[in-house]
Amino acid sequence: MSRLHIADTGLFVAMGQPSNSRYQAVRRFARRNDITFVLPERVYEELTLDDPNIEAPPVNDAIDEGWATVAAPLEFSEPIVSRAMDGVQRYIANADDCPADRG
Template sequence: MSDVGSNIESDAWVADSGLFIACGRQQNNKYTALRRFAQRNGISFVIPQRVYAELGGAPNRSTPGQTPINSAIDAGWVTVADELDYTNGAVAAVMDNVRRFIAQASNRSEDQIEKADTALAGVAMQLLDSGNAASVTVVTTDTDAGKGVVRAIEARGFEEQIEFKNGFDLIEEIT
């Protein structure tokens, strides 16, 4: 198992909904551990707008009137990414490549791949391509998506600037 601390130097951490779903409710020790990890290390997990939409619709299962993701955003340890620029050829290419990679790895057709999975790649590419991040760690509970993001972004010339961290492993390491 890798040491979580070795990944902290990354400028940006892009996370999927699976990480937050695996942590559970705000009162859960995993959620608290993730919040403490982010705050202690000065990390603000960047989530694609599609991920925010997935996580933002659960107020009945959490604190009345406040979803866990909105609490995390208000506390500053989660940030919603800018709108993806689909006119940027690099962003569009990595999203297409990730969709193909996941489809092949999971033996599904490309139209069955979740758009949030490809959005992880889009956000990571946009951060790197714009110079807003020198490196990105993608945290996802979907191994195929994580591997696909790394492969697609490295193919665009960003070797050594993209890393995949399994969300379940991260939770285990910090709790």
């Protein structure tokens, strides 16, 4: 089984509900290729906000069906994780043309 890590909410937002052809296509793709989509807790939390004005993407359906899962939190004390996060912050800062340490 392969695992694809999802960095943001975009995939699940774009797929829409299970009746949507995009959702069904991604589900078929995952099943045919034995792929599990792995979401960081932060992404999962964004997808499952309890807001009556927003129709929540069906991430829990995908989890129940076995082709998506929520990852354990990252350990920022691990050197590979902190280097990756620093690199991402630098990349975003360069793309936005602002200092990486500016919030």
